[in-house]
Amino acid sequence: xxxxxxxAEMNHDEHxxxxxxxxxxxxxxxxxxxxxxxxxxSLSLLxxxxxxxxAHEEALxxxxxxxxxFHHRRSHNxxxxxxxxxxxxFVSGRETTTNDVxxxxxxxxxxxxxxxxxxxSRYLGVSL
Ligand SMILES: [Fe+2]
Ligand SMILES: [Fe+2]
Numbered sequence: 001x002x003x004x005x006x007x008a009e010m011n012h013d014e015h016x017x018x019x020x021x022x023x024x025x026x027x028x029x030x031x032x033x034x035x036x037x038x039x040x041x042s043l044s045l046l047x048x049x050x051x052x053x054x055a056h057e058e059a060l061x062x063x064x065x066x067x068x069x070f071h072h073r074r075s076h077n078x079x080x081x082x083x084x085x086x087x088x089x090f091v092s093g094r095e096t097t098t099n100d101v102x103x104x105x106x107x108x109x110x111x112x113x114x115x116x117x118x119x120x121s122r123y124l125g126v127s128l
Contacts, residue, residue, distance in 0.1 A: 003060075003064070003089040003124070004121075004124040004125050004126040005062075005126060007057075007060055007120075007121070007124055007126060008121065008126040009038070009059070010056055010060075011053075011117060011121070014049070014052070014056065015109075015112065015113065017049050017053075017054070018046065018049050018050060018053065018109065019106075019114040021042065021045050021046045021049055022046060022102040022105065022106055023102070024042055025039065025042040025043065025046060025101070025102050026099075026102040026103070028042055029099040029101070029102070030099065034099075036090075039090070040087075040090065040091060043083065043086070043087050043090065043101075044084065044087070046105075047080070047083045047084065047087065050076075050079060050080060050083065053071075054079075054080070056080075057072070057076070057120070058072075058073055058076070059119075061073075061120060064124060066120060066123055068116070068119060068120070068123075070118060071116070072116045072119075075112050075115075075116050076112075078108075079105070079108055079109060079112060082104075082105060082108060084106060086101050
């Protein structure tokens with residue numbers, strides 16, 4: 001398997017992992033009596049899966065001397081910041097949190113994928 005194909009497969013699998021965790025988070029938040037402990041665990045898992053995936057992607061970009069690494073990483077950092085801010089608000093309970101966190105994050109992720117991940121895959125010569 002070429003490095004480009006390995007990227008396509010890793011990217012695909014890890015995006016699916018994030019989607020599955022996000023869908024679970026969404027379901028937990030939609031329950032009539034939401035379990036705050038399980039929601040907090042799901043949020044932590046989602047953030048961990050993001051950090052893992054972004055680290056994989058950034059290591060690969062570095063190795064491939066990808067010219068847009070800086071902007072791609074900045075977009076990753078933005079997404080991580082979004083979830084970090086939400087987790088802090090949720091855990092502290094000080095702020096009112098909305099239950100549309102996953103739809104919001106998914107939209108941000110989809111925009112990221114359409115722009116940054118697709119640009120990277122074009123550079124590597126693979127289609128996602
Ligand atoms: Fe990705
Ligand atoms: Fe990315």
